[in-house]
Amino acid sequence: MSSSFLPASEQLQLLTRGVANCISEKELLAKLEKGTPLRVKLGVDPTSPDLHLGHSVVLEKLRQFQELGHQAVLIIGDFTAQIGDPSGRSKTRPALSREAILANAETYTEQAFRILDKDKTEIVFNGEWFNKMTFADVIQLNARVTMQQMLQREDFKNRIANDQEVRLHEIQYPIVQGWDSVEVRSDVELGGTDQLFNILVGRDMQKDEGMEPQIVMCLTILEGLDGVQKMSKSLHNYVGISEEPGEMFGKLMSISDELMARYFLLLLGEELDSAMHPMDAKKLLGEKIVARYHSDEAAKSARDNWEALFSNKDVGDADLPEFTIGERKDVLGVVGDAFRALFPDEAPSGSQIRQLISQGSVQLEGEKLTDIKARPEWTAGQVLKLNKKRRVRIAG
């Protein structure tokens, strides 16, 4: 068994690549040298059903552990999700219903296994132990940490400094999450740098229980498409890992050059080739990421299609969703119908559509349609541009 492991020092080198914070490498090396599979914990909150590239950074690291022969322990925080992780938050999180959490957990794991090796992953729900606790147990748990420790956290400190509320259940979060480490007897815990505090609490609790404390491994937080805030669904700056190839590629093409370099590093583990034209580099990034979650062919065609649409403006044979003109033939009606039919999730309001039209965003074969009441001759095969990202082909 142990013979199948790479030498500990080699493993260490691989594992610490791209890691922002490791406490401590020395201890990790010692654990690796034992030659037995390590239990690597990753706690996830099923608060949002869609996994995106931001989550992928840490999942990729976990997979790396798996590849080296270690045991991944994925904790679904069905219980903790009801508290809501206050990390990096300036406000209290809304609590989720039990049903929503379970449904999210389902889609979450399904997506996580696009990255992780399912056969080498142990999945546990932390409700398993927390739901059994009595109030007395909870008090006991709370007795292990001090108020001062909890208040040391950035998030709380900031909120207090800004006269914003901090609710008591929120300061329970690190305690609860830390206890997970004791329950699963983790050797290593992964998380974003914003999880440092939480993970350290787990380490303390293990020590308290007489266990060998877990290694803390924090990965850099991936910025979202805006390049400023962290990638998150609620900020609408994310690329979902199960998004369509074209969608993925398009989103990645809209990022800034600066951010592109970060993505190369954090998502691909590569240094950006500065000799490359930024545009080409970005296309390469897009292709590689699409290839990772779909296929090489999908990546190639996403790129070709994108280039046809946006670079060459040769819309002729680009692959576009087809829209069949309905009852309404006026510009306002057609644009509204097209959004509702093909992009219902992002359909703008009537007023917003009016704006798109009057501001020249809506174009038929490159010609701006600025009159909402106009009734152009809609001909099959023509390309109607709705907004910056969306175009449709008029169906016959």
Add this chain to the structure above:
RNA sequence: GGGUAGGUACCGAAGCGGUCAAACGGGGCAGACUGUAAAUCUGCUGGCUAUGCCUUCAGAGGUUCGAAUCCUCUCCUGCCCA
């Protein structure tokens, strides 16, 4: 429990009887310029069957020709004291 400051659109924040769908900033969207980059300039940013109509300024009532603005009660939050 006492005192005190507050609750305004996506966020921050003005407004304190009419000219308020509500200044300003951020964010977002759109156009020009580009590489669907950045920077810059410009416009827009409650909804609708749209030269008008409807619903908003924590909630419920009230005063008034007229309220985000005044009064009453209720709910919520910060800070100080206990």
